[in-house]
Amino acid sequence: GAGVSQSPRYKVAKRGQDVALRCDPISGHVSLFWYQQALGQGPEFLTYFQNEAQLDKSGLPSDRFFAERPEGSVSTLKIQRTQQEDSAVYLCASSPRSASGSTDTQYFGPGTRLTVL
């Protein structure tokens, strides 16, 4: 079946612009995660959704970062007033069940590479 897809794959923004990154999880997956991967680093957790509920946003680096999943499927990560330090690959992952009490594998999308000039 189809895996996790993300769009766009590449995004170049001028400093100060707003961007929106989209994630389409595997159909039926309850849990959705966003991670940020800076150059030369491992991915770092940003936020977690269980269906449409955002249960953990402890990894969002500032209030310029906002994520939503209004219907419990597609998710959008929005970054307002982008800064150069926001340049990174943004990875989305989904898993079948609620993360709480689960050890489900997380399936990752190809990521969106954001470059802020």
Place this chain on the structure above:
Amino acid sequence: AQSVTQPDIHITVSEGASLELRCNYSYGATPYLFWYVQSPGQGLQLLLKYFSGDTLVQGIKGFEAEFKRSQSSFNLRKPSVHWSDAAEYFCARFQEYGNKLVFGAGTILRVKS
């Protein structure tokens, strides 16, 4: 804080040689551990995972890993490396039960012919 350490940033091996990538974790009575591989421009693909039971786990593409509680390690091994194995490898653990993943910084594997 719970963390994952991959001591080697780069490793180069000859095609056909054996491979071992190191991973150490901190804290946690029984950590849930993973190895992922990332090829350029690709997402992360799960190679194998350890939750409990047999400490030697088999994964895809001929990889295996051994959990050693006494050494807080979960090293990835492959007996004979192929050129297509060249990629970046990440060790990870659940930070809390069934929640977010915490990743190491990754090890870039180069394969020379």
